[in-house]
Amino acid sequence: MTEKTKILVEGALFAALATLLSVVIPNVEWGDLSLGLIPLVLYSVRRGVRMGLLAGLLWGLLIIVSGHAYILNIWQGLLEYPVANLLVGLAGLYTPAVQRAIQAGERKKERILLLAAVVTAIFLKYFVHFIAGIIFWGSYVQWGLGPILYSLVVNGGSFILNIVVTGGLLLAMTARDTRLLLPQNK
Template structure:
């Protein structure tokens, strides 16, 4: 692993997971209004948006840094990275979605109680 690859795969890729935060307001508002189904829908959307943003950078790094492995396997670097990183993306996003839906579904106060004092500021 080179410093450039580490920077892309660990700093940039995981920073892009933050795009899931774009949906935080929707999740919180729906939980406050007792619309748990809608809130969980937005949680799943947020997870997939953050995961896709992260996956993009892993895909790019895969094409650049694992080109020789792809060629050895007789595949295009694009296809190799798409399949390898795409599989990881899918199962990671699915696992996160399952865990968060179960967790927030049973304990929505984990999201709403931390923000109880927002209106008092």
């Protein structure tokens, strides 16, 4: 198997794991704990933007074909699944800096950069959900709030929750051993 094929298979496995983790805790109408972010951010930081975007796109498509997507219409479905999850791959923007920090033994810098990757990826995902909430979910508003405020509350809360969980778990997973962030190409 070629190196490129191995990297693609690794991405497909991470996307499949993200899909499985995404359905473990079902969404509720007021929020979203997306455990699938953990493997997708990890893969994106390991392999970079291009592979991260591809794995994120696959994750979004797998959620749709697995029947776990909440789809009102084609545009909302495309925006909230393939597009939102594709953007998680932009955590890979931090790949070179994270890997340089690890190789230089700069643990504090590596952890800060990893958290920056987490925040960037999750912000982009939930910004898309925020926009979709205003455009597509406005008629489902509760608590007497308007569509903008309701979408901000729901998606802002999900954003914070996912940063805490994803950031905390990735920091814990890489605390003693950073090999998860450094691919071994052989």
